[in-house]
Amino acid sequence: MAMFYDNKWVDFGYQVLLILSNNFLGFGLAGIMRKFTVYPTAAVWPTLLPTIALNKALMQPEKREVINGWKISRYYFFFICFAASFVYFWVPNYLFQALSYFNWMTWIAPDNFNLAMITGSISGLGLNPIPTFDWNIISFNGPLYLPFYNQVNNYIGMMIGFFCIIGVYWSNYKWTAFLPINSNGLFTNTGERYAVTAILNERGLLDESKYQEYGPPFYTAANLVLYGAFFALYPFAVVYECTLNYKSMWKALKGLSVGFKSYKKSTFEGFNDPHTTMMKAYKEVPDWAFLVILVISLVLAIICVEIYPAETPVWGLFFALGINFVFLIPITAVYSRTGFSFGLNVLVELIVGYALPGNGLALNFIKAFGYNIDGQAQNYITDQKMAHYVKIPPRSLFRVQILSVFIASFIQLGIINFVIDNIKNYCDPHNTQHFTCPNSRTFYSASIQWGVIGPKRVFNGLYPILQYCFLIGFLLAFPCIAFKKYAPKKYSKYFEPTIIIGGFLNYAPYNLSYITPSLYASIAFMWYIRTRFIAWWSKYNYILSGGLTAGVAFSSIIIFFAVEYHEKDVNWWGNIAPFIGIDGGYGRQSLKNVTAEAPDGYFGPRIGNFP
Helix, strand or coil, rough: CCCCCCCCCCCCCHHHHHHHHHHHHHHHHHHHHHHHCCCCCHHHHHCHHHHHHHHHHHHHHCCCCCEECCCHHHHHHHHHHHHHHHHHHHHHHHHHHHHCCCCCHHCCCCCCCHHHHHHCCCCCCCCCCCCCCHHHHHHHHCCCCCCCHHHHHHHHHHHHHHHHHHHHHHHHHHHHHCCCCCCCCCCCCCEEEECHHHHEECCCCCCCHHHHHHHHCCCHHHHHHHHHHHHHHHHHHHHHHHHHHHHHHHHHHHHHHHHHCCCCCCCCCCCHHHHHHHCCCCCCCCCCHHHHHHHHHHHHHHHHHHHHHHCCCCHHHHHHHHHHHHHHHHHHHHHHHHCCCCCHHHHHHHHHHHHCCHHHHHHHHHHHHHHHHHHHHHHHHHEEEEEEEEHCHHHHHHHHHHHHHHHHHHHHHHHHHHHHHHHCCCCCCCCCCCCCCHHHHHHHHHHHHHHHCHHHHHHHHHHHHHHHHHHHHHHHHHHHHHHHHHHHHHHCCCCCHHHHHHHHHHHHCCCCCHHHHHHHHHHHHHHHHHHHHHHHHHHHHHHHHHHHHHHHHHHHHHHHHHHHHHCCCCCCCCHHHHHHCCCCCCCCCCCCCCCHHHHHHHCCCCCCCCC
């Protein structure tokens, strides 16, 4: 896209090679990791439970019974929830958008900067006790299936991050007060959006003379705090998880090693729980089948970088594969137990940035593999766990997954090319249909800061404090381990410090207004109803979640093609109020004014002394 790197050489052939190699590499790793992500009973995978409950409701007959005064079947309950959600979603998404972004406090004084930055749902930090009436936002953090302790730990982390961001911003630490408080974008030393094409040569690599003229990119306060938390999270999670769960991880690694040496042995060997015992009735998929897919995918990726000017060395692909293999164990262990997951994107950015400075194209390519392989592997692992729960033959699942991944890859390519070519101002922050591409912008910003500019300049010149966050995370793990192991169980049982640190990651561009309603819904259903009306909760809770989410999904498709693709606007106060004023992105967007308050009309290092 022109607003990003504007690579004209990217054609359909490159896209096909990239998406197939990316998707199937994750599939290959998922099969190899079954012994510690699918078979162990501790790997509950709470994110699967609504899907399993929904399938049971739609496919299996149930006996008539009265549950806490309710006698409606799960089947009819699902369709009632689905229909209600389908109809209601037209209101907050199209007819009365103020119910979706219910930033009511900013309506009192739309031009009050401090109010917008603290309470705003769009540009601010989202400190709002009633932030939305839209299930699409309420369900942002999985309130009806993630454990209640997950929500609480995550919210604690967000509140700590909230005060950290305020401290960084209002103290103008590292010039953050000259920028918006909660953006995931990068900015120039005059507060404008950073355009990477201004510092690149014709090959897409850093041009030093252009860089010295244009200047370095700068993080907002929320983005700076987020990256600090990310750097702390990696050493923390590895030390914490490996220390507390070293026995199960060591057992899994030994089982993986034995599986490669004795490939004819059953992959179920060593697991005797009821689920695995029943699954032994089916023929297994051997590990070598997943290895073959892994090798073929790697070959496709190599062809991709050799044929096209991606400026990416082949060793980068093996690096991405290796780092995913190492970190997939602790990351997936956390995800399978709690529903919380984090990617390897930041770690990959650092290593590639040091190895290939000035090369944002290579960082983008390797990061796509470094981040997506793990994410895709976890997606496929969840499918395998679901099949394990509902007793689907492994070989049937294997065939279906291969076919579905192949077909889905081309569907995804078709959709992304369609939206880029047909949606006006796609990915623009002020896109009228709200296609603002928050994740793509984060990806783009990271490739500039850690790829084109490079971590050496960032750590040594722009943000030296970030490098110490690794040490902070490493040291913080030990008191948390001690508390988890030796504190009274009533205090330590639900203490999950990895999720607390993960709460920091919800900012830039998201904020508290996306997580607060999830916490409310979790309190209602995962704590109150679950503890007082367990029979009702067991029968209807996951069906409710699935029905509401399915209604939103189908409704959003109809709304887009019926009234948004060819715009049919409903212009009234209820659709205008959330997007006016400072929180809507108009008027004053920074605490300090660059022209009036920055020396010589720009902030940061002086011209001629850029790192």
